[in-house]
Amino acid sequence: MKTYRVNEIFYSLQGEGVRTGTPNVFLRFTGCNLTCMKETHGFDCDTEFASGRDLTLDEIVAALAECLDDAAASQRDDVSACRDDANAARRVRCADQKAPSPSQGEGWGEGPNAARDPVRNADHLPRSTAQNKADQNGNVNGRRDHSNPARDSVANTDGTNWIILTGGEPALQIDDDLITALHDAGYKLAIETNGSIALPDGIDWITVSPKVAEHAIRQRTADEVKYVRGYGQAIPKTVVEAKHKLISPAFDGNVLREKTLAWCEQLVRDNPEWQLSMQMHKVWGVR
Numbered sequence: 062m063k064t065y066r067v068n069e070i071f072y073s074l075q076g077e078g079v080r081t082g083t084p085n086v087f088l089r090f091t092g093c094n095l096t097c098m099k100e101t102h103g104f105d106c107d108t109e110f111a112s113g114r115d116l117t118l119d120e121i122v123a124a125l126a127e128c129l130d131d132a133a134a135s136q137r138d139d140v141s142a143c144r145d146d147a148n149a150a151r152r153v154r155c156a157d158q159k160a161p162s163p164s165q166g167e168g169w170g171e172g173p174n175a176a177r178d179p180v181r182n183a184d185h186l187p188r189s190t191a192q193n194k195a196d197q198n199g200n201v202n203g204r205r206d207h208s209n210p211a212r213d214s215v216a217n218t219d220g221t222n223w224i225i226l227t228g229g230e231p232a233l234q235i236d237d238d239l240i241t242a243l244h245d246a247g248y249k250l251a252i253e254t255n256g257s258i259a260l261p262d263g264i265d266w267i268t269v270s271p272k273v274a275e276h277a278i279r280q281r282t283a284d285e286v287k288y289v290r291g292y293g294q295a296i297p298k299t300v301v302e303a304k305h306k307l308i309s310p311a312f313d314g315n316v317l318r319e320k321t322l323a324w325c326e327q328l329v330r331d332n333p334e335w336q337l338s339m340q341m342h343k344v345w346g347v348r
């Protein structure tokens with residue numbers, strides 16, 4: 062049976078490009094056809110993509126569903142923790158201060174503002190029939206439910222759960238079967254590729270981040286094209302046709318040097334068809 066070698070699957074916010082800040086499941090494939098280093102590319106590859114496990118399509122679809130279920134469940138836990146924290150804060154305030162009168166009830170969970178307290182009111186949100194049928198882990202009648210509506214809570218602003226195909230270089234492994242299976246499971250697909258391998262049709266959002274010379278780029282259409290630029294590197298003359306053209310200042314590990322940022326800012330000021338894009342996940346401290 063055909064398998065794909067997968068490095069990791071995790072849920073997080075997209076930290077780069079036009080889709081920055083959106084929630085996604087990252088499906089990271091093992092392996093890359095390049096070895097990016099400061100000496101040759103102006104930056105060192107910051108991704109571990111060597112390890113991995115062989116998974117069938119069914120196993121990938123199940124693992125993605127499980128990841129989203131876990132994200133939805135931990136979101137519910139976070140709401141509970143938030144509620145506990147808020148109650149603890151109220152207790153501290155109750156202990157430290159004289160209790161306010163009902164007319165001073167702001168933020169106390171009692172009194173006239175209680176109805177506006179989102180933490181308190183999370184308890185009373187209506188649940189759909191399907192949610193009521195599903196247990197906390199998204200299982201229905203003991204079987205994994207691959208269309209669990211509880212995942213709506215961790216969906217994108219378009220109401221869809223997005224998968225980001227990444228690596229390493231995902232184009233080494235992805236194919237029509239994978240794209241069809243993930244679409245059939247209800248997902249939209251984004252990809253982050255170095256552009257050196259032409260992609261199959263059907264991917265919903267393509268990010269090409271070239272790491273090879275322009276003549277060696279095979280994927281020449283994209284939604285966004287993003288070049289990492291170190292201090293002193295020129296604006297690219299790209300062969301990739303894309304609506305969004307992005308310059309991403311090279312980080313040194315998790316550190317962005319001031320002079321690199323200033324250099325890239327100036328590149329964009331001088332070439333206004335380009336846009337500055339930062340690796341915000343490193344600023345946010347998320348994966």
Ligand code: SF4
Pocket residue numbers: 093094095096097105106107108110228229230255272
């Ligand atoms: S193409 Fe991307 S994943 Fe591959 S070595 Fe370069 S930076 Fe790393």
